[in-house]
Amino acid sequence: MNPEAVSSKKDYLLLLPSLIPLLIIFAYPLLRGIILTFQPYGDTGFTFENYVRFFTEPNYYMTIYRTLLLVVPAAVLEMVVAFAITYYLRGRMKGKGLIIGLIIFPLTLGSILVDMGIIAFFKPNGWFNQILLNLGLIDEPLRLLYNFWGTFIALFILGVAFISSNLAGMMDSTDPRLEQAARSLGASEWATFRRVFFPLIRSNVLTVFALNLIMQLGVYTSAILVGNPSSETRTFAVVAFEEAMRHFNYNMANTVAMVMALTQLTCLLIVFWIRRRGYVGSATTFK
Amino acid sequence: GSKEGGTDSSQTSTDAAAELQEERITITFYSVAGGDEYYNDILIPLFEEQMSGKYEVLYARATPQEIISKIKAQGQNPNIDVVVTGLDGLPMGINEGVWKQLIPEFEEEVRFEELNDIARTYVEKFNGYGVPVTVGPGGPVLAYNSDKVEQPPTTFVELKSWISENPGKFMYAAVSSSGPARGFFFGLIQSLGEDMNDPQSLTQTWEYLSDIGQMIDSYPSKTSDTFNFLYDGTVDIIPHSPFWYASLKAEGIVPPNIQAVKMEDAKQIIDAHFYAMVNNLPEEKEKAVLEFINFAMSKEAQSQMLSRAMTPVNENVSADLILPDYQETYQNVLEFALPDFKDGDQLIIPEGEWVLFPDIDIINDLYTQWEERILAQ
Amino acid sequence: MQTSISNEVESVLQSHKHKYRKRLFNYLKALPFWLLIISFIMIILGMTLSVFFSAFGTEWFGTFLPEGYTFEWMKRAWVAYDIGSYYKITLKIVGVATIISLILSIPSAYVLARKQFPFKDALIGFYQLPFTLPELVYAIPIASIFYSIGLAETIPGLIIVNLIIGIPFSVFILIPFIESLDPRLEWAAQSLGANKWRMFTRIVFPQLIPGITAAAINIFIRMFSTFIIILLISGPKTQTLPVMVFSVLSSAGNQPPPMLDALALTLMFPLLLFAFISLWLSSLTQRRLGQ
Amino acid sequence: MRQVMLSETNSGVQRENNSVTATGQRRSGTSVRLENLSKKFGTTTAVRQANLEIDHGEFMTLLGPSGCGKTTILSMILGILEPSEGHIYFNNQMIDALPMNKRDVGMVFQNYALFPHMTVAKNVGFGLEMRKVPKKEREKRVQEALEMVQLSDFADRFPKELSGGQQQRVALARALVIRPKVLLLDEPLSNLDAKLRKEMRIQLKKLHSELKITTIYVTHDQEEALSLSTKIAVMSNGVIQQIGTPQQIFLRPKNYFVANFIGYANFIEGTLVDEKGGRFLFRSESGKELLVQKDEHHRIGQKVMLTIKPENLRIVDQDAGESSVNVCPGRILVSDYVGSTTEYQIKAEGGDIFKVSVLGLKSYTPGHDVCLYFDPDALIIIDKELKS
């Protein structure tokens, strides 16, 4: 039995404490920002000129492709790795806290420090290359900085940390008896995982995935500091910042940001569409 | 306005001083050009002391773009009073209308008379919107690893052939975000005989850069990364700027095997800092800012810059005026300054060996072209 | 008799062999996971230590380890940039904003997780705009509003502006955690006389501690590193540490790189401290709750 | 043994503590009334037009097969589910809009719903805490409640460290300790062994007669229903079939469904053909004639069904000298020893198969010829409808 609880309209008042501040300090300014995208540079009036420019000039529209090419594979890989790690670490285990702590540690560094660390660690003469060279795995240093891979690594490290910080708790939220039941019915570990464990946490996993993905679509710092912001890592945010900060063209900057928001929304909708096609709900036994 | 006018606060009793403490005037001072080691560490304490606590200077930093956005956001009640900015922020702010024109209106307060020649050129170039604080050579200079490079190239031609013999061993940072890279870039334009003020004409420059680009692994966005790569042996030659090099050497944080040479076939591109006053300040604030600039432009205050390897613009500065606390650093700076940039106990800009930066629009155009033609490859 | 004994022995031996084989098999299965975990941690440690060594090393040029170690850079950075006072003000702003954000967002997350209503997805979409859109889009309008109503450059103003990040982010993180709680326990609590508030504090909240911890850590970190908007509405006295540090780093001139590394490292400590305290508190309560 | 006779008038059933009459008014307790209550889940109708009055201090049992809607009714009373139709009244006040925690209804959930993050003592004390009972008293009452369910030693355990039955007892203690105005119990003893269940039952009975809490009880155990309830409602497929005292239900089931559900395993279809000595004469379709107690709901000429419980059908030896009225020869087909009784299937003359249950062990073997005696007082006339 899982009846939908008797709902009282009053419960919706609980949305207000968070909605009201957001409407005042976010939605209203945002609206002003959106209006800017329909105004010509430094002028008033109404125009689609900014959007037309975005979708006709490669400097702008290529950002969609470049950002997605960089972020989507990274986000998928991050999910796989973070999932594998937290899945393996679920349950009670000695030293688990420490390991999880270390894995989500980059989150506490923030992207600037992570970028500094990446430069120091992955630079041609850094430890990473020195170790691989000494092990004889490579003949010359790998070029991992100031290009696609630099930003990819930064996204990867922060993404794995972020996803892990969210998954760590969720991994323990399923009722172990469900897995035991599956095993007793003859399911191998893999089948148990695929047919029982994963479907149960799938909806949460997808939520976290969506969250991480849309956040990383806004990658800026790492695209500048360890990427190549002129080509491979020329993401939405790079162009938006450039418009605002170099050309003081807030109209175009906001237009780029709006397109980015639409891209994020599209990704979100896709993920949520996938999510809704599976089981969403409590991972405990119903009795 | 104050009724007493010229009352000297230093003569008041301790009680009165305590009272004055209450009504101290705050000057909010932002640097968007770096230079903490001078503005924050030397100038501000000196000023506050000289004024016997009449003023309190709040110091903070930002990038030019940020500060201009901030000033614009503040609208009619600015909380920022004076800004020290580089060659990018000054024209930007002029375009955005955030600075107040200081010269000729306040010629006297800002000691226009005491400025040297280069500084005066800049005053002219920017219609007196900013008061030059320091002007100095910005390169081209090469720093190299003397263990690896016996004969450092001193011309761009030599450099190119060295690079092709040593692929991957030369590096410069993104020109849009690095001073030494700019020195290198504008030096190159000169050496090839092209006109840096005509951004559409630089065919040879782009050719040169894209040729050596084949042998350059990456373009860091931060200058300090190129320094580190030089120090740790990843690369052997990078562009530098003469006094920055000297001050780093003076700090003792550059390994001894790193040396520098001046590029001979280009003039030094002149970098500068300016004091800029924010528009629409209340009268009282405006007065305070002018008093601050007035002090900052004095030969006493300007002389201290030498110890930070910055070249002052006040013609009357002298090494003798450097306070004892900073004498030792100054000696270190002198020791490591390249021969072309010192004369006895003075830091100098080689006579006639300098050129000014182009206008901001041209610069932006060049940066964009560099990014599209070189970085994006 | 003898055969039965030897059978016994054999079967015991057999089972030991099985046990070892099983154990070996388990180790083999675990190997890829451990490789993954260890590589990832090695990278993180490597990155961190690289920065650490450069901040605490006397000279470190191309060798595997620095020549020696010193606190000099850290001390210099600490004094030169008055880190202590920035710590205080930053922790005040971000700490208070974290708590307020959680308080304001937990009820909403609860409604969003438990109730079905029209346009729910759209509302969730709205909630996630602030932390995904570039700050730039709304930062400048917000700054002008804050300046015009006098909230800019004040502590309350900075706290309020942080809520833009804190509220939506914690709502978003909390939703899946709440969804996976068993609603029947909430009914049980209410039938036992708990009003909504007590049902929430006594039943939902304790079970939600892992989620709240995750949210707290995440929003603290995110607010701590919020840059553009804070910069635009902060004054020299009411700046947060990261704004100051990033400004220094991005306008770096003659400061020695190790000192800048040391300066950057100061950003790490409050976050680390907060993360560890949160995790510790969470595991403490978890243990007390017997989970 | 021969004196054990079935007659309704004489069956002045003795109950230890529970002398509340079905309609008796009491000071304490709340009356509950369901009015046309329905609940649909999508296309399934879990409860259909239920009307039920539960008086102050009454102990009402919902009986019915799995999935008939018992839990659904409790959930609506508790306030978890919103009725699709109809209303619920406490003391004649409609409570549709009353929030759950204001209803003062205690419930033992079928799945226990123990708080996983609280110890047993904390779980049990939760309701008291909500009622702001002072700590001292709370501890005392928790202690008492735990003693009642025999779990005093488990006060500091967490639910997941308990066995299924122990969890169930904690759930019971948690609901009882708050002494709510209305108590809902959904199979609260289903996971306990016979002995413990009996003890719990006695405790429940004692508590109920002391506190007169209006109680609605779901069980699948007839013995429980009989020994505890003041009234029983039998449900089938979401519809309430019959409401009455245990005696009424067990002695006078209204229709086939109720009779069958509560254990009347033998059914004979036929007609009431005559009246004889104050009794009806019934003729089955196969022509057998039986005398049966008269009742006011049926009349001569009506097509009806007779039913009798296996334990009321008596086996008499063929050669026994009993009067041949209501006696019918037959042969043992199957005999099955279950616990304290033996169950036989006996094929009677005419081909009907009857189930007979005899207390104790020994018995007849299959093939044995016997006679069946249909005690007229134990034969019940029921309506024909609802034989599906």
Place this chain on the structure above:
Amino acid sequence: MRQVMLSETNSGVQRENNSVTATGQRRSGTSVRLENLSKKFGTTTAVRQANLEIDHGEFMTLLGPSGCGKTTILSMILGILEPSEGHIYFNNQMIDALPMNKRDVGMVFQNYALFPHMTVAKNVGFGLEMRKVPKKEREKRVQEALEMVQLSDFADRFPKELSGGQQQRVALARALVIRPKVLLLDEPLSNLDAKLRKEMRIQLKKLHSELKITTIYVTHDQEEALSLSTKIAVMSNGVIQQIGTPQQIFLRPKNYFVANFIGYANFIEGTLVDEKGGRFLFRSESGKELLVQKDEHHRIGQKVMLTIKPENLRIVDQDAGESSVNVCPGRILVSDYVGSTTEYQIKAEGGDIFKVSVLGLKSYTPGHDVCLYFDPDALIIIDKELKS
């Protein structure tokens, strides 16, 4: 009725389908052996040194009060819990190291553990899918299994859309459909009503006699235990007290605990003083003398306890002409009608209170003077220990 006599030799209990002897070897099925099996949770010992042999195709029931360790034993056999000590053998092969899914053990969990994200049909078909049974056959078998538990119409529902009893039946179908070598059932029928439970029992019985799956069954229902099991193990506090056929357990409980647990409510302490007519003469502490059936485990002079079930104690009228052997006068204290029987408490001469259970309705009222007849064949001698 008078012919119903209790004598072990004569109680050739008839069982319908289940003629497997306790030790009978079968082709199919797996034997299970527990050897010194213990399980500790921290300081609690849930199972202590259990030794149990369950033969091929046997139907073993674990009986015992709530929390005695039944689920823990099943969990260890299933492989969820690792024994703290001891070993488990399937067909004499130690399986300690065998992974759960290789054990081919089906289990109905006490809390069902249905997969919330799968429909009923998917839940039931899961095990078959894991065994790579072709789709066609799988669907057929799922359909059959659902019919067996009477849930064919619910194939496409999700667990949360089912009632408690329906969920339990799904769990049962899910475990049965894979026809495992060993079947573990943890109170699989506890939430079903009497009728349905009986039907399910018949299905289980049929399935077991067809497939000869070795089954370990936990129930709190004696009737179930009796009608299904070929062997019963009675547990208390983690310790197995007695193992035997249902008849052995119910007719010859070994000690106080077992007797008490399975419903021998009357106990008399005393000594075997003599032998008389092939029977022991027993003298109780209050001096009452009773004849009791002789058994080989006890000898004259021994201090023992006698026990008799309430339904085997017979009430005879004081004026009845029965021989006064084993008859004792008393007075009705309490009479309680529970379902098909009436339970009396009778104070006998000497002060002992006896519980008597009489089938059917009517009865004696409290205060009535009666005589109790202790049938020598129904009196059981048990060991004195373990009366706690």
